[in-house]
Amino acid sequence: MRVVAIDGPSGAGKSSVSRIVGEKIGFLHVDSGALYRILTWQCLAAGVDMDDPEAIAAHTARVEIECRPENGRIAYYVNGEQPGERIRTPDINANASKVAREKPVRDYVTSLLRGMVKYGDLVVEGRDITTAVFPDSPARFYLTASAEARARRRQKEEVDKGIANQSTEAVKASLLARDAIDSTRKYAPLKKADGAIEIDSSDLTLDEVVELVMNALPEDWKYL
Numbered sequence: 001m002r003v004v005a006i007d008g009p010s011g012a013g014k015s016s017v018s019r020i021v022g023e024k025i026g027f028l029h030v031d032s033g034a035l036y037r038i039l040t041w042q043c044l045a046a047g048v049d050m051d052d053p054e055a056i057a058a059h060t061a062r063v064e065i066e067c068r069p070e071n072g073r074i075a076y077y078v079n080g081e082q083p084g085e086r087i088r089t090p091d092i093n094a095n096a097s098k099v100a101r102e103k104p105v106r107d108y109v110t111s112l113l114r115g116m117v118k119y120g121d122l123v124v125e126g127r128d129i130t131t132a133v134f135p136d137s138p139a140r141f142y143l144t145a146s147a148e149a150r151a152r153r154r155q156k157e158e159v160d161k162g163i164a165n166q167s168t169e170a171v172k173a174s175l176l177a178r179d180a181i182d183s184t185r186k187y188a189p190l191k192k193a194d195g196a197i198e199i200d201s202s203d204l205t206l207d208e209v210v211e212l213v214m215n216a217l218p219e220d221w222k223y224l
């Protein structure tokens, strides 16, 4: 079982880098944030009070997420449907960290993630993959970038995908609010793991970041 683990704050480029590295080495891409987003989406759809930790824990425990390896990644299904862009809205951005800070929610997602090794080798991105979910991986990265660079990328992505059309300032405020909760929460907060390789992508192209990651992988993981 081989796992490339990539953590970092919102908008640092984890998804693009993980997808491309996964394609290059034939490892399945796993977006762990999407699991927290799905649970947030389900809570919001059911009208759960997002300031009530017990209600969040009770509702998320009932959500069944089916994981299937598909087209180089692990795809998620809820009631037979993929959530798609429904989990990328500003409302979910604003509430996901409240769901992700709850211990029962983290335990649920962590066990789903660890179970995915049965599908093959993985590139897993998130906030606690290098510190808590797969801390023993020999390939652990902390990908970061300035708040300005991260907000610019996210804003463009939202416009390109037709998800929202917010100002870069509004996107930046939302990212920083989420990062603040994610990095100060009690359970598995976002932080750079000891021994993880830090890459600041503020002034790097996507190809350059991918190359840095590829160069740092164990030699026998680099080829398909």
Ligand code: DC
Pocket (backbone or CB within 6 Å): 010, 032, 033, 034, 036, 037, 096, 097, 098, 100, 101, 125, 126, 127, 128, 129, 178, 182
């Ligand atoms: O990466 P993202 O923006 O899709 O993550 C959504 C939320 O889930 C965000 O608040 C961070 C949280 N998250 C987490 O706590 N642990 C992970 N491994 C991945 C995401």
